[in-house]
Amino acid sequence: MSSPPDREKRFQAIYAQLRPELLRFVRRREPEPGVAEDVVADALLVLWRRLDEAPHDLDGLRAWTYGITRNMLLNAKRGRGRRRALEVRLAGVGVPPHESSHDGIDGAVHRVDLARAWTRLSSAQQETLALTVMDGLDSVQAAAVLDISPVAFRLRLSRARRALQLHLDHQPRAIPAVAGPTLRSTS
Amino acid sequence: MNTTADIETALRTMDPAPPLDTPADQARAAADLRRILATDPHAGSPSKSPLEPARRNRLSIGRLVAAAAVVAIVAAGVVIAPSLGGSAPAFASWTASPGAVTSAQAGEAAENCRDEMADGANDDQRARLNAASTVVSEQRGVWTMVVLGGEGGFSALCVTAKPTGFFGGGAMIGSIGVSGVAPPGPKDLVATDLGTAFISGPGQLSLAAGLAGSDVSAVTYRSPSGKDVAATVNQGRFAFWLPGDALKDASSQGAEVTVTHRDGTTTTTTLSFAP
Numbered sequence: 001m002s003s004p005p006d007r008e009k010r011f012q013a014i015y016a017q018l019r020p021e022l023l024r025f026v027r028r029r030e031p032e033p034g035v036a037e038d039v040v041a042d043a044l045l046v047l048w049r050r051l052d053e054a055p056h057d058l059d060g061l062r063a064w065t066y067g068i069t070r071n072m073l074l075n076a077k078r079g080r081g082r083r084r085a086l087e088v089r090l091a092g093v094g095v096p097p098h099e100s101s102h103d104g105i106d107g108a109v110h111r112v113d114l115a116r117a118w119t120r121l122s123s124a125q126q127e128t129l130a131l132t133v134m135d136g137l138d139s140v141q142a143a144a145v146l147d148i149s150p151v152a153f154r155l156r157l158s159r160a161r162r163a164l165q166l167h168l169d170h171q172p173r174a175i176p177a178v179a180g181p182t183l184r185s186t187s
Numbered sequence: 188m189n190t191t192a193d194i195e196t197a198l199r200t201m202d203p204a205p206p207l208d209t210p211a212d213q214a215r216a217a218a219d220l221r222r223i224l225a226t227d228p229h230a231g232s233p234s235k236s237p238l239e240p241a242r243r244n245r246l247s248i249g250r251l252v253a254a255a256a257v258v259a260i261v262a263a264g265v266v267i268a269p270s271l272g273g274s275a276p277a278f279a280s281w282t283a284s285p286g287a288v289t290s291a292q293a294g295e296a297a298e299n300c301r302d303e304m305a306d307g308a309n310d311d312q313r314a315r316l317n318a319a320s321t322v323v324s325e326q327r328g329v330w331t332m333v334v335l336g337g338e339g340g341f342s343a344l345c346v347t348a349k350p351t352g353f354f355g356g357g358a359m360i361g362s363i364g365v366s367g368v369a370p371p372g373p374k375d376l377v378a379t380d381l382g383t384a385f386i387s388g389p390g391q392l393s394l395a396a397g398l399a400g401s402d403v404s405a406v407t408y409r410s411p412s413g414k415d416v417a418a419t420v421n422q423g424r425f426a427f428w429l430p431g432d433a434l435k436d437a438s439s440q441g442a443e444v445t446v447t448h449r450d451g452t453t454t455t456t457t458l459s460f461a462p
Contacts, residue, residue: 004228007228008224011223011224012220012224015216015220015223019216019219020206020207020208023204023207023212024202024204024205024206024207025204027203027204028202028203028204031203037215037219040219041219041222041223044219044223045223045226048223048224048226048228049226049228049229051228075309088203089203090198090201090202090203111197111200111201114194114197114198114201115201118198129195129198132195133195133198133199134198134199134202134204161191161194164194165189165191165194168189168194
């Protein structure tokens with residue numbers, strides 16, 4: 001166990017490094033203003049109290065703290081058991097139901113198509129991809145966040161990538177008008 | 188065909204959380220750090236954050252937008268909000284007076300509520316859920332409300348609509364928690380849940396529930412449109428809800444209701460979280 005001043009100094013360094021990325025981690029999953037700051041503050045309070053048992057290497061510490069933060073957000077959302085994953089939204093893209101899928105740029109990924117394909121992923125698939133692509137975690141870290149094995153995570157990632165690719169390759173061309181918004185269940 | 192690298196490059200450009208380093212954010216970071224360092228580092232993992240009670244209350248009263256775009260504002264504790272898929276039924280069938288629920292329907296609604304709220308609940312809440320009994324059950328159109336009550340001010344509340352038809356959607360909101368409110372006097376009420384919620388599709392609803400004194404036999408709320416909404420009163424509890432945002436300010440300003448006592452007299456009182 002480190003002495004109090006050393007402990008405080010260590011925590012301050014971790015706080016400065018992790019708080020900005022934890023805020024982004026939560027904001028990707030919870031758009032309500034102000035919630036991210038609250039959740040991250042609570043997660044870092046847990047880190048402060050459990051610092052002595054936290055991993056000492058930065059990679060391990062990041063994954064450990066992300067896991068705490070994720071659990072706190074899940075807890076705050078009080079989702080159902082079937083909602084064990086956190087949906088991840090994408091920025092700045094409306095998805096007009098009748099918009100043309102391609103803008104004539106060969107080989108480019110059309111953001112509208114991608115946004116639409118993204119919404120067709122399950123929450124678990126969105127979260128798996130986001131941990132890698134947006135949160136920048138490697139498979140070992142992401143697996144630790146989800147409390148699964150790295151092998152299981154890589155399998156999930158592979159499936160999520162395939163699902164997104166599939167949805168992108170099979171964009172609906174004509175969607176009949178549907179009255180009212182649709183509630184999506186998540187799994 | 189797009190490559191995985193192309194797709195993921197595009198995804199990164201759609202990150203909804205760009206880096207943020209505003210003066211306000213820096214001030215919040217510094218304030219949070221001060222508060223954290225001021226806590227006892229050896230107090231163990233907090234089951235409840237000691238950080239800013241008011242902030243915690245704001246979080247727990249349900250400003251969260253759950254993934255299915257449902258928000259609940261509740262005081263008892265916590266939020267909720269799963270949808271069941273498909274489009275949620277409209278509120279068109281809602282009635283100002285609650286309909287009866289058969290014991291079989293009440294039992295099913297209670298079990299569903301228990302299941303829904305147990306998921307994501309902590310061990311203490313699960314134990315309380317298992318021990319809680321149904322204190323309110325009512326039907327308004329296709330919507331069923333059930334309140335499970337337990338010792339120590341525990342309550343869990345669910346308003347649900349079953350999926351209808353092959354593509355029909357269902358919806359559910361609810362709350363779970365231990366109310367810190369003191370028991371009301373014999374002729375009084377105290378709210379444990381008071382505010383508005385939102386369900387994608389039918390829209391907003393206003394909801395009130397809480398503890399009723401032993402001399403309270405009926406509770407009526409007059410909506411802004413002049414409709415008298417009758418609460419269900421049972422076993423020292425009351426609950427009602429109505430479509431719309433009539434109670435949007437009620438959590439802070441209270442809501443006027445008419446209370447009928449067992450001797451037939453009535454009084455008007457302001458429903459709030461404090462008796």
